[in-house]
Amino acid sequence: MLKRDVREKLIAIVGEENVEDNNASLLAYSYDSTARYQALPDAMVAPRNKHEVAAVVKVCNEHRIPIVPRGSGTNLCAGTTPSEGGIVLIFKHMRKILEIDEENLTITVQSGVYTKDILEAAQQVGLFYPPDPGSMHISQIGGNISENSGGLRGLKYGVTRDYVLGLEIVLPNGEIIQTGGKLAKDVAGYDLTRLYVGAEGTLGVITEAILKLIPQPETKQTMLALYHDLEAAAESVSAIIANRIIPATLEFLDQATVQVVEDYAKIGLPTEAKAVLLIEQDGAAEVVARDMEKIATLCRDNRAFDVQVAQTNEEAEQLTAARRTALSALSRLKPTTILEDATVPRSKIAKMVKAIGEIAEKYQLTICTFGHAGDGNLHPTCLTDARNEQEIELVEKAFAEIFEKAVELGGTITGEHGVGMMKLPYLHLKAGEHGLEAMRSIKKALDPNAIMNPGKMFDPHTKQSTGVEK
Amino acid sequence: MLKRDVREKLIAIVGEENVEDNNASLLAYSYDSTARYQALPDAMVAPRNKHEVAAVVKVCNEHRIPIVPRGSGTNLCAGTTPSEGGIVLIFKHMRKILEIDEENLTITVQSGVYTKDILEAAQQVGLFYPPDPGSMHISQIGGNISENSGGLRGLKYGVTRDYVLGLEIVLPNGEIIQTGGKLAKDVAGYDLTRLYVGAEGTLGVITEAILKLIPQPETKQTMLALYHDLEAAAESVSAIIANRIIPATLEFLDQATVQVVEDYAKIGLPTEAKAVLLIEQDGAAEVVARDMEKIATLCRDNRAFDVQVAQTNEEAEQLTAARRTALSALSRLKPTTILEDATVPRSKIAKMVKAIGEIAEKYQLTICTFGHAGDGNLHPTCLTDARNEQEIELVEKAFAEIFEKAVELGGTITGEHGVGMMKLPYLHLKAGEHGLEAMRSIKKALDPNAIMNPGKMFDPHTKQSTGVEK
Numbered sequence: 001m002l003k004r005d006v007r008e009k010l011i012a013i014v015g016e017e018n019v020e021d022n023n024a025s026l027l028a029y030s031y032d033s034t035a036r037y038q039a040l041p042d043a044m045v046a047p048r049n050k051h052e053v054a055a056v057v058k059v060c061n062e063h064r065i066p067i068v069p070r071g072s073g074t075n076l077c078a079g080t081t082p083s084e085g086g087i088v089l090i091f092k093h094m095r096k097i098l099e100i101d102e103e104n105l106t107i108t109v110q111s112g113v114y115t116k117d118i119l120e121a122a123q124q125v126g127l128f129y130p131p132d133p134g135s136m137h138i139s140q141i142g143g144n145i146s147e148n149s150g151g152l153r154g155l156k157y158g159v160t161r162d163y164v165l166g167l168e169i170v171l172p173n174g175e176i177i178q179t180g181g182k183l184a185k186d187v188a189g190y191d192l193t194r195l196y197v198g199a200e201g202t203l204g205v206i207t208e209a210i211l212k213l214i215p216q217p218e219t220k221q222t223m224l225a226l227y228h229d230l231e232a233a234a235e236s237v238s239a240i241i242a243n244r245i246i247p248a249t250l251e252f253l254d255q256a257t258v259q260v261v262e263d264y265a266k267i268g269l270p271t272e273a274k275a276v277l278l279i280e281q282d283g284a285a286e287v288v289a290r291d292m293e294k295i296a297t298l299c300r301d302n303r304a305f306d307v308q309v310a311q312t313n314e315e316a317e318q319l320t321a322a323r324r325t326a327l328s329a330l331s332r333l334k335p336t337t338i339l340e341d342a343t344v345p346r347s348k349i350a351k352m353v354k355a356i357g358e359i360a361e362k363y364q365l366t367i368c369t370f371g372h373a374g375d376g377n378l379h380p381t382c383l384t385d386a387r388n389e390q391e392i393e394l395v396e397k398a399f400a401e402i403f404e405k406a407v408e409l410g411g412t413i414t415g416e417h418g419v420g421m422m423k424l425p426y427l428h429l430k431a432g433e434h435g436l437e438a439m440r441s442i443k444k445a446l447d448p449n450a451i452m453n454p455g456k457m458f459d460p461h462t463k464q465s466t467g468v469e470k
Numbered sequence: 471m472l473k474r475d476v477r478e479k480l481i482a483i484v485g486e487e488n489v490e491d492n493n494a495s496l497l498a499y500s501y502d503s504t505a506r507y508q509a510l511p512d513a514m515v516a517p518r519n520k521h522e523v524a525a526v527v528k529v530c531n532e533h534r535i536p537i538v539p540r541g542s543g544t545n546l547c548a549g550t551t552p553s554e555g556g557i558v559l560i561f562k563h564m565r566k567i568l569e570i571d572e573e574n575l576t577i578t579v580q581s582g583v584y585t586k587d588i589l590e591a592a593q594q595v596g597l598f599y600p601p602d603p604g605s606m607h608i609s610q611i612g613g614n615i616s617e618n619s620g621g622l623r624g625l626k627y628g629v630t631r632d633y634v635l636g637l638e639i640v641l642p643n644g645e646i647i648q649t650g651g652k653l654a655k656d657v658a659g660y661d662l663t664r665l666y667v668g669a670e671g672t673l674g675v676i677t678e679a680i681l682k683l684i685p686q687p688e689t690k691q692t693m694l695a696l697y698h699d700l701e702a703a704a705e706s707v708s709a710i711i712a713n714r715i716i717p718a719t720l721e722f723l724d725q726a727t728v729q730v731v732e733d734y735a736k737i738g739l740p741t742e743a744k745a746v747l748l749i750e751q752d753g754a755a756e757v758v759a760r761d762m763e764k765i766a767t768l769c770r771d772n773r774a775f776d777v778q779v780a781q782t783n784e785e786a787e788q789l790t791a792a793r794r795t796a797l798s799a800l801s802r803l804k805p806t807t808i809l810e811d812a813t814v815p816r817s818k819i820a821k822m823v824k825a826i827g828e829i830a831e832k833y834q835l836t837i838c839t840f841g842h843a844g845d846g847n848l849h850p851t852c853l854t855d856a857r858n859e860q861e862i863e864l865v866e867k868a869f870a871e872i873f874e875k876a877v878e879l880g881g882t883i884t885g886e887h888g889v890g891m892m893k894l895p896y897l898h899l900k901a902g903e904h905g906l907e908a909m910r911s912i913k914k915a916l917d918p919n920a921i922m923n924p925g926k927m928f929d930p931h932t933k934q935s936t937g938v939e940k
Contacts, residue, residue: 103708103817126714148657159655161664162632175904182815184845185629185885187618187668188893188900189927190909194631194664198657215714238573244596244685284757345652347573375654415655423658430658434645438916439660445915446908457659 002042002087006063006467010045010087013055018046018093029070029088030081033135035336036386037078037421041068041088042468048093050168050176050207057205057451058174060087063467066454069201071112071143074135076339077420079147079200083455085468089205091142097121098208104182105213106165111142111206115149118211127213130157133416134324142206148198150416152280152320155374156248157214159416161197168208169196172447182210195442200418201453203446217282220248221292222316223309225299226273230254232303233275234350237373239298240279241346245291249280250374251323252349257330257370257381264329265322270306277304277373278323280316326370327381334366334383340399342406343377343415355405356380363394377415403429419457427458472512472557476533476937480515480557483525488516488563499540499558500551503605505806506856507548507891511538511558512938518563520638520646520677527675527921528644530557533937536924539671541582541613544605546809547890549617549670553925555938559675561612567591568678574652575683576635581612581676585619588681597683600627603886604794612676618668620886622750622790625844626718627684629886631667638678639666642917652680665912670888671923673916687752690718691762692786693779695769696743700724702773703745704820707843709768710749711816715761719750720844721793722819727800727840727851734799735792740776747774747843748793750786796840797851804836804853810869812876813847813885825875826850833864847885873899889927897928 002010002021010019020026021043031038042065047053060067066086073080082088091112098108102125107118115136122129132151133139139149145167150159166180169192180186180193196203227233237250253261253276262269270276277299281291296307310316331337344352353369356378360367371378380402382395403413403426413419413426428436440458443450472480472491481489490496491513501508512535517523530537536556543550552558561582568578572595577588585606592599602621603609609619615637620629636650639662650656650663666673697703707720723731723746732739740746747769751761766777780786801807814822823839826848830837841848850872852865873883873896883889883896898906910928913920 101815101817102712104815105711148661150655150657154654161661171904171908177902177905177908179901179905181880181882183813183880183882183885184624184816185620185813185842185847186882186900187620187886187888188882188884189889189897189906190912191618191631191664191668192905192908194661195912198661215716241575242572246685284754284760286756287754290754343653343655345571345574346654347571372655377655410651410653412651412653412656412658414658415653416657418657419659427659430656431649432647434641435647435649435662436659438641438647438662441915442660442665442912445911 001469003467003469006059006065009059010056014045014047014052018048020044032073032075032078032080034076034078034081034422035338037081039081039083040085041082042085043087044090045087046090046092050170053205053207054170054174054176056089057170057172060451061172061174061449064449064451064465065467067451068453069142069146069205071140072138074139075143075147075418075420077414077418077422079418079420079456081421083421091140094207100125101182106182106210107213108208108210109141110208111140113141115139115141115144122213123216126216128216129163129211129213131160131163134327141209145197145206145209146199146201147418150377152249152251152372154372154377155250156246161194163212164193164197164209165212166210167193167196167206170205170207172204172449172452180210200420200456202443202457203452219285219288220280220282220316221288221309222280222319223292223296223307224270224319225277225279225304226270226306227275227304230275230353231350233277236277236299236302236304237349238347239302240295243294243298245294247279247295247374248282249278251278252373253278253323253326253370254368256368257326260329260333260368261322261326264332265325267318267322269322278319280320330368330381330383334385336384336386338382338384338395340380340402341377341415341417342380342402342411342413344406344409344411346374346376348409348411349373349376352378352406352409356402359398359401363398365394365398376411400426421456424458471939473937473939476529476535479529480526484515484517484522488518490514502543502545502548502550504546504548504551504892505808507551509551509553510555511552512555513557514560515557516560516562520640523675523677524640524644524646526559527640527642530921531642531644531919534919534921534935535937537921538923539612539616539675541610542608544609545613545617545888545890547884547888547892549888549890549926551891553891561610564677570595571652576652576680577683578678578680579611580678581610583611585609585611585614592683593686596686598686599633599681599683601630601633604797611679615667615676615679616669616671617888620847622719622721622842624842624847625720626716631664633682634663634667634679635682636680637663637666637676640675640677642674642919642922650680670890670926672913672927673922689755689758690750690752690786691758691779692750692789693762693766693777694740694789695747695749695774696740696776697745697774700745700823701820703747706747706769706772706774707819708817709772710765713764713768715764717749717765717844718752719748721748722843723748723793723796723840724838726838727796730799730803730838731792731796734802735795737788737792739792748789750790800838800851800853804855806854806856808852808854808865810850810872811847811885811887812850812872812881812883814876814879814881816844816846818879818881819843819846819848822848822876822879826872829868829871833868835864835868846881891926894928
């Protein structure tokens with residue numbers, strides 16, 4: 001519970017209606033989309049503008065109160081679980097698209113803007129914001145930036161980081177800084193912009209962003225390639241890239257996932273296939289047509305038993321929409337769904353999927369795998385029950401092995417979900433002890449009182465709050 | 471001069487032949503490509519591998535000896551001038567291309583590899599490494615990464631940062647870390663990779679890099695558009711982008727530059743034009759043909775009095791090669807050439823070029839302007855004489871005004887050259903005091919003894935060497 005004087009200070013800044021600390025509110029902000037992580041905050045605070053954010057941060061810094069900046073809470077790494085209590089900062093009053101600049105191809109937004117609204121605003125003027133994380137219909141851009149969200153178009157178009165040109169940040173000391181700008185080139189000092197992308201809210205609060213837009217691709221085509229075995233699908237992926245074609249989307253689904261998605265979406269997916277690739281190309285009409293033809297041939301050459309090209313836009317939309325439902329579809333099957341995102345170099349996908357299968361079998365677990373084959377970003381998803389402690393112990397062992405295997409193959413413990421609380425115990429596998437030490441020293445330098453989202457990414461270095469009563 | 475015991479320790483690590491401290495060597499490493507900056511180091515050290523780099527850094531850290539990592543010294547910001555003495559670290563033994571991975575589209579290189587060799591190695595297997603800084607024929611990739619070098623293809627393809635997937639870094643404490651990997655997606659902890667890109671050697675020594683390659687564009691076309699006035703050229707740039715075309719290259723040269731380049735290259739450049747755009751598009755043949763036709767029409771609609779399309783590859787090569795000689799050509803005219811790279815949002819180019827002209831006139835200086843119009847990265851170049859103290863004072867005043875104007879227009883003090891010593895006094899203009907403080911705190915956290923390239927980017931926080939005799 002916040003001390004009375006702290007509570008009053010916060011109310012003086014944001015107004016009484018924007019500080020909530022009744023039980024219902026605290027419960028609502030005690031968890032995000034990650035199974036098995038929950039902790040009550042001391043209050044929810046909703047500042048109305050950057051100056052209020054700065055003032056709130058100053059109060060929290062003075063009283064050593066943890067701040068958990070939270071978008072829509074769609075993250076899958078327990079990145080916004082208020083594990084150390086404190087306040088959850090939400091951005092419901094900061095939802096403005098401030099500007100679309102068609103000459104410089106940028107969009108400037110407040111951090112509470114929904115990702116989908118950015119895509120749509122760009123589309124309305126013939127421009128394109130490519131990052132499309134699975135949760136884009138409800139996720140907020142501040143969260144996307146803090147988690148460096150990926151999505152289905154990472155292979156060809158990159159991730160959120162590649163579209164952030166500038167940020168407005170409230171530092172942990174409450175000062176506001178601007179980084180970057182509407183600039184394709186800017187090397188004035190350290191790249192704070194990219195340091196804050198993916199920093200998971202541990203280094204400050206992002207209040208505004210300048211994002212890069214690109215011309216909308218002229219046209220798009222979608223196909224499915226069906227396989228009797230996984231290796232053939234992986235070899236097709238390699239063959240496509242080896243032929244110097246970079247598709248806009250190159251998704252992999254295993255049979256279990258296809259079956260579950262079909263049960264859910266009922267659009268006639270090929271449940272008889274052991275592995276399916278969903279492939280999309282966009283660009284100029286001639287190029288797309290030529291690429292799709294080549295891709296179809298390469299898939300057949302690599303033992304696809306069928307290649308189905310979507311005949312209409314609606315059909316294509318249905319296919320990608322179905323792929324996007326994978327997580328929702330899988331979560332219907334068992335009480336608890338644990339979605340992971342171990343990532344490997346593209347050439348190691350077959351090895352990784354095979355290893356996941358072996359690990360699942362070893363621990364007798366149900367793990368379905370789908371993901372972004374084009375960029376090696378897999379989503380092994382375990383269907384389990386958090387109440388079954390015995391099984392959960394096995395799940396943890398299995399995932400630890402999966403992470404180790406990914407790193408062994410030259411990969412990483414997380415491709416697009418972030419570290420949060422969930423991968424904190426594994427970060428050393430990828431970063432190494434000295435790398436971890438370097439990261440911690442940056443954290444300590446910028447947030448000496450450890451108020452910013454403590455308990456995420458690594459253990460907090462200090463946490464004696466003077467503003468909260470236990 | 472290095473103390474005898476330190477000198478012996480260094481020789482024990484790298485061998486006697488790889489420590490040079492005779493006067494000729496010290497003089498050779500006392501300056502880089504930046505006019506008016508010079509300082510003698512205490513020694514040149516050339517480690518043979520990363521372990522030797524690490525051992526050298528440990529010795530230097532112990533004795534607080536400044537380390538200046540240096541590629542070919544082609545930077546234009548006095549980024550490798552050993553202003554605090556110490557050792558200059560060179561990479562002549564670390565020039566190996568370690569691997570081209572055609573499946574993951576990566577190239578792994580040691581930091582001493584020449585940029586041009588990377589482009590050529592990629593090209594040989596039908597792949598493409600887009601960053602092409604002006605000095606790419608002799609620059610080394612370690613320097614490119616440390617300066618986040620840009621080039622002519624920034625608009626469409628981005629800068630060095632966009633192609634660095636992973637790094638091997640020797641930290642200031644002498645520990646070796648690996649960041650990133652052959653991964654399109656990786657969010658395991660802070661983005662150390664991008665923090666070190668553009669850190670100008672102030673946070674550690676880069677020893678190896680994994681770079682991203684992309685498929686080689688099928689075809690390329692080049693044209694010149696000639697104008698009677700600058701505004702018309704700037705409006706053409708805006709019109710091209712407004713029509714959702716992103717050319718591979720979109721360069722601007724003013725009349726003075728065109729004349730000087732023509733005097734030098736003698737290829738029949740249109741010296742009668744007040745402003746010239748050099749435009750290149752690459753990609754699939756149909757798309758390039760269509761884009762070039764549209765671009766030509768847009769240029770004519772925006773008052774180009776002539777549009778000349780290169781008829782052969784040789785002719786096209788000649789044009790871009792001529793553009794690349796701009797700096798060399800200009801440097802023939804006066805004893806001292808000071809090349810700047812104030813950068814503004816693309817939409818502000820006309821305003822910026824006009825302001826540069828007014829400032830030149832105000833101070834009665836010769837400033838030629840050329841640069842990357844597509845990304846707002848201009849190179850106002852002052853032809854002067856460093857021995858004329860009175861004029862140099864005016865030059866400094868003029869550039870200070872140019873930087874202020876750039877920032878006022880939403881731009882930056884440096885688009886691709888870096889801060890180094892040269893822009894150190896101006897960094898606060900772009901970063902702001904709190905941003906600068908955040909950067910300094912990162913520097914202090916990672917390099918507490920201030921041994922890494924001290925005196926660059928910001929004033930060193932401490933510099934009591936115990937390993938050098940004054």
